[in-house]
Amino acid sequence: MSLDVSAELVQQAEMDTIDESAFVETIRQSLPYAWGIVETLVKEIEAENLGWSNHAIAPPNEQARGQLLRMVGGDAIRGAVESHFNIKLAFQNCHNLAVFRRDRDTAPAYAEFTSIRSQILNQTPELKDC
Numbered sequence: 001m002s003l004d005v006s007a008e009l010v011q012q013a014e015m016d017t018i019d020e021s022a023f024v025e026t027i028r029q030s031l032p033y034a035w036g037i038v039e040t041l042v043k044e045i046e047a048e049n050l051g052w053s054n055h056a057i058a059p060p061n062e063q064a065r066g067q068l069l070r071m072v073g074g075d076a077i078r079g080a081v082e083s084h085f086n087i088k089l090a091f092q093n094c095h096n097l098a099v100f101r102r103d104r105d106t107a108p109a110y111a112e113f114t115s116i117r118s119q120i121l122n123q124t125p126e127l128k129d130c
Helices: 005-014 020-030 034-047 061-071 075-085 107-113 114-120
Strands: 052-055 087-092 096-101
Touching: 005 020, 020 034, 020 075, 034 052, 034 061, 034 075, 034 087, 034 096, 052 107, 061 075, 061 087, 075 087, 087 107, 096 107, 107 114
Parallel strands: none
Antiparallel strands: 052 096, 087 096
């Protein structure tokens, strides 16, 4: 299961009256490792006035890696996180998560980070089966 969804949130979904902030809180609680990385990167780009930043440190375990994959792999989850923080997420390999500011022109940096070239250059033997 991707998220620990409350019965109340399920009822909201059944009635098509979802409180997006409750969904975001569910993500935060269900994926604390991934949420923490995003939150740290957002604080970093704001504090240092950067256009983007990334976290390329391998997760401490498979549970943490799974959280990253669930956050970036689910369109609704990813979209809610991006909307909440007003950022754009990008992901490479099994753990290289980047946050791009939406209030700046980060298109060249985003294009480079998500390019085929960057993906190829970020391949390493230890990440082959991650």
